[in-house]
Amino acid sequence: MFESAELGHTIDKATYAAAEPPLRADLLDAQFDVAEAKQFAVIILVSGVEGAGKGETVNLLSKWMDPRHLIVHGMGVPSDEERERPPMWRFWRALPAQGRIGVFFGSWYSDPIVGRVQGDYDAAALEQHLQTIVHFERMLVAEGVLLVKFWFHLSKKRQKKRLKALEKDPNTRWRVTKADWKRFKHYDEFRAVSERVLRTTSTAEAPWFVIEGTDECYRSLMVGRILLNALQQRLQQLSHTEKRILAPPLVAPIDQRNILNTLDLCQSLQKSDYKDTLEHYQGRLNLLVRQLSERQRALVAVFEGWDAAGKGGSIRRVTGALDARWYRVISVGAPSEEEQAQPYLWRFWRHIPRWGRVTLFDRSWYGRVLVERVEHFCPEAAWMRAYGEIREFEQQLVQHRVVLAKFWLHISKDEQLKRFQERETVRFKRFKITEEDWRNRAKWDEYEQAVCDMIDRTHTDRAPWTLVEANNKYYARIKVLQTLCQTLEATFD
Amino acid sequence: MFESAELGHTIDKATYAAAEPPLRADLLDAQFDVAEAKQFAVIILVSGVEGAGKGETVNLLSKWMDPRHLIVHGMGVPSDEERERPPMWRFWRALPAQGRIGVFFGSWYSDPIVGRVQGDYDAAALEQHLQTIVHFERMLVAEGVLLVKFWFHLSKKRQKKRLKALEKDPNTRWRVTKADWKRFKHYDEFRAVSERVLRTTSTAEAPWFVIEGTDECYRSLMVGRILLNALQQRLQQLSHTEKRILAPPLVAPIDQRNILNTLDLCQSLQKSDYKDTLEHYQGRLNLLVRQLSERQRALVAVFEGWDAAGKGGSIRRVTGALDARWYRVISVGAPSEEEQAQPYLWRFWRHIPRWGRVTLFDRSWYGRVLVERVEHFCPEAAWMRAYGEIREFEQQLVQHRVVLAKFWLHISKDEQLKRFQERETVRFKRFKITEEDWRNRAKWDEYEQAVCDMIDRTHTDRAPWTLVEANNKYYARIKVLQTLCQTLEATFD
Incomplete structure (x- = not known):
């Protein structure tokens, strides 16, 4: 599920500079309509590989949109208040009300993935976790929530490069810890578990959007575009009589690179x-x-x-x-x-x-x-x-x-x-x-x-x-x- | 999930004799309309405890309805043709076409339940099995199939009584084998596993109907009534513009006995x-x-x-x-x-x-x-x-x-x-x-x-x-x- 997020997608800065202002304006309009309608909540999940731009994306969304109706939840290590309740309690507590947008930085996926990679859960426990998640998301969608799930991906090579680059720059050196390198050692397991998780939880109602995280311009525009399409589709749907709930629409890579047109068709045999x-x-x-x-x-x-x-x-x-x-x-x-x-x-x-x-x-x-x-x-x-x-x-x-x-x-x-x-x-x-x-x-x-x-x-x-x-x-x-x-x-x- | 199927539901023969002819006529009408419309298939699952009337119910349905559009599949031990394909293959092969009714005597539930009771599967394998089933049934319902799932239940006491009665009568003695008594020994495990299975697979789209199997008249009328309601509701739905798929409607016990009115309210304390x-x-x-x-x-x-x-x-x-x-x-x-x-x-x-x-x-x-x-x-x-x-x-x-x-x-x-x-x-x-x-x-x-x-x-x-x-x-x-x-x-x- 990660293949097309390893193609090296990029967008040049000029294109980005031209595309960003209208996108921001449209996003703000859509957000305003959502707040006005007060008919559905929006949940945005920000998950994926370390260093693939999760934090930057959250910051960007906060910058692009009206903070009065957008709440960011950084879901890190649970507090003891939270640990003493069932794991989903903290997410229920943070659900956005209708008309609002909740951004979850770290989500109900973090614990099962990390737990499985670290060996805290066996395969059966992971499976059960995932079923709880599938039920939870199905319930959200049935209750009218628009759920947009982003997975930010980096290939192994690029993650290594990214960590090294951060380390080299004195201004960003602090961001790379021993824990990051330790985690990098488990890249392959992390990838395998993530694939398993995405496969099971990429449902018709709530599909995953996997985005290559290398290039900031590409990443940002893709996120904006996917989110905008999803919001606009749902807002249109409100005026329809038949209330069939549609999944967020799929979006092609905006840099036109894809898994087909990057194939080397010159290969031949005499x-x-x-x-x-x-x-x-x-x-x-x-x-x-x-x-x-x-x-x-x-x-x-x-x-x-x-x-x-x-x-x-x-x-x-x-x-x-x-x-x-x-x-x-x-x-x-x-x-x-x-x-x-x-x-x-x-x-x-x-x-x-x-x-x-x-x-x-x-x-x-x-x-x-x-x-x-x-x-x-x-x-x-x-x-x-x-x-x-x-x-x-x-x-x-x-x-x-x-x-x-x-x-x-x-x-x-x-x-x-x-x-x-x-x-x-x-x-x-x-x-x-x-x-x-x-x-x-x-x-x-x-x-x-x-x-x-x-x-x-x-x-x-x-x-x-x-x-x-x-x-x-x-x-x-x-x-x-x-x-x-x-x-x-x-x-x- | 079995409590109200242990109340000793009965219907006297006179009531049955009066209720059966109109029910049969309505069922035949409904079946004819289904065949005429050719818009959806009907699948009836007949599962449950040994001796609770599964076979009798299948025979009854065959008698009540038009055999040209009703196909009964006795799903016993798989043939080698079947064993050499994935377990669900035999069920796909037997799916009724639109306009037809398929009765599955033994179904995709038999193997996981028996396998778990016998210890062939561990809890994780059972869980995975059940998820395959949930996906399969969700797909059927999304494709328009009307799925009616019957579970015939007997309390432990009544199953024992039933086996003994069959054994005593020279005409039915052949029906009770050593295997039946051996299985009876595992009644409690069977009940626990069945409860687990029904709990997971009783979904909004395809709920289970648990029916007490002791009394033939009660059992038969309940099955007929549930099936008729389900068919009529779906046929009505065909003329609606909005095609929301509804689950088969729930039906109250026709003998008016229920888990509340059988409580002893005279209990008191000075x-x-x-x-x-x-x-x-x-x-x-x-x-x-x-x-x-x-x-x-x-x-x-x-x-x-x-x-x-x-x-x-x-x-x-x-x-x-x-x-x-x-x-x-x-x-x-x-x-x-x-x-x-x-x-x-x-x-x-x-x-x-x-x-x-x-x-x-x-x-x-x-x-x-x-x-x-x-x-x-x-x-x-x-x-x-x-x-x-x-x-x-x-x-x-x-x-x-x-x-x-x-x-x-x-x-x-x-x-x-x-x-x-x-x-x-x-x-x-x-x-x-x-x-x-x-x-x-x-x-x-x-x-x-x-x-x-x-x-x-x-x-x-x-x-x-x-x-x-x-x-x-x-x-x-x-x-x-x-x-x-x-x-x-x-x-x-």
Whole structure:
């Protein structure tokens, strides 16, 4: 869930200087309307990695907004008054009233995360903690609270750099303590626990917004933008007759950098190398898949990607390695009438392989958060809850010894155009291109945003995405085969 | 959660014979409308204690309804096809399509409960299982499925009786196996695990209906009535523009027996005995409360009951035993403006005592499911979710070393009348009676139903209700004091 917050997002100072004043003005207006309406409270959680700008963000919000209706709660070590009550008591005590905005610097997440990293809680205790939190937040949302949860992230490398920079400057040296370096040693555990926590608590009603903390300008504008959108959406909603509560809207990175457009699409493989490499990996894969049965494992591979990115070709290179009795390829198109009369995931559950078998999905359950989102085939609430449902679904697969691999085949917009044109001119390829492909292409940006959100919200340690640079078909096919082999080998170890 | 299913509910055969034909006709009509509309699927779960009529109920539903749109799934031991897929696969496979009714005899609950009783799962594994179930059911409801969950219950005594009766009759002897008796030995564990499971999974969207299984006529009519109400409500909802999904409506026991009207209100205490007993318990309570501080415990006592049932008098007898510095009495009336601008439970969280202290609530958070429900001060969805929120809230208290005692002071309707009239005639008591009291009294039956639902849905092992027979004030006060002493002693042990 942290991948796109490790891309090195930045905004230059001039852009920031231009964007800040109107944003501040809009935020103040929105805050005034919230206070005026007195219909709902706003809670802003500020959490995340040390040194990623949590404190600065809290200061910024206090500066940007009217302090009469904004209360900041620095939730540090509990007082004895607080320790002698149930842990949630201090948060209940600090809840903002309707019309007000409460900023929680340190929140109900601090204790479970730190407690788990330090080993005070075992996995079961963490789980129970998280369920209390999920119930609590669901209650808040049901009571009309607008809950905006920010997680500020720094990659390990950047956190180290940040600590060193602070130490070097005599003016900020005091900010770096031994405890900070001690905590840094546990970065990996902290990251793993945080991922677990965010996965469980990023619900349809109250999703997390993960923000890269390196660059102050970027960080500040993102926070402002997300908050403003959330406030404006909720204020609009007040005048609607139907009071369906919507989650704060997702927001694309304002510096246009994302996990797709930072891929290196120049990677390629010579045809001469390809053939041998292909044979090598197909052989390896064959041997590995043979072992599934006795190891009581199944394999599910998901192929998603742009139109003409080479999903079909990659799948054929995989099936080329397999005995026809072992695998099935499921091509996912529009749902049948039978499938439409069932909950969304039903059509995929039917195809889950038994142990020893392989199912390859040519497009998949991710259609819900891609085509169905972009084309408005389902309401926003449906695709927002799909992220959580999919995480839960994949977790069940993995827990039941299914090896899961998920591929996004990525090509550039130019490469797609080239391939479309080629398909239209080469006669035996003409069936592969339809008007729909052109229509989808016209919505490239919306799809790109949907893909990035999908990866952010469904890439987990146990069910990771593999992004495949697919401008070069040979390179892409080999990367797919290689990833499958490595994933199986890692599981069998 | 099983208390009102141990009252010995029965319906005589004549009543049954009169009620069954119209019920069947209505059920068939409703089923036809569901099939016609093809807008939502219906899932009926049949779970519970062995011998409580699960099989008979399934047969009955098959008989009553049109088998073309009703599919029964007997979910026994999984096949190897099923074992080699994630546990939920078999249920996904069996989901009814929109317009159809699926009856699950044995369900996603069987495995976690049996597994926990047999020790295959530890507490953490059970918890995780339950969360998967909660997510699954939430998804079903969000997808429009009408989910009706029946739990058939038998008290330990009755289960034993039932097994013996079956064994005695040569025609049914084959039905009782050694395995049944072996399972009976684990009745108490089974009950405890089931309670835990029902508590966690009785959500606002998909509440459990616990039905006493002893009497076939009662059981069958209850099932029919609950199912019919649920179907009719959902069918009506289809024509509404606003598609808020409602939970199946709660239904009062059709034999009019309930946990209140089966109390023995003749219990009494002579005034001559009262004084000494009072002194005894007040002394004991004083010593116990003194220990709270060093034991790092707090005490919260909740007093609910009919108007004029003697809540104030009982509270005074408790505070009479305490040092004024130790306790606070919180009288709960209509919420203040400040409280109205907060989530419902906020006004109670503020008063949670620190260790060493006592808070006595004269009326409490249960107002949400009593007066607010009956007087329609809040929407149904709000009080339905309150059951779960209250269980969660009380669990947090108990986990944080708060000793929790909850009293319902019960008097008969006649006794209330007598007390009201006395209050009106005796001058110094006149302030105690208002028009509102008379208005509440006019809604006695609705309040009674609300009280029974409250006890059914919030009486748990860790936060039990004490029902106090309060027609005799002396008896009631002593029972309250005695219960407080015993609860503290049990906790301190």
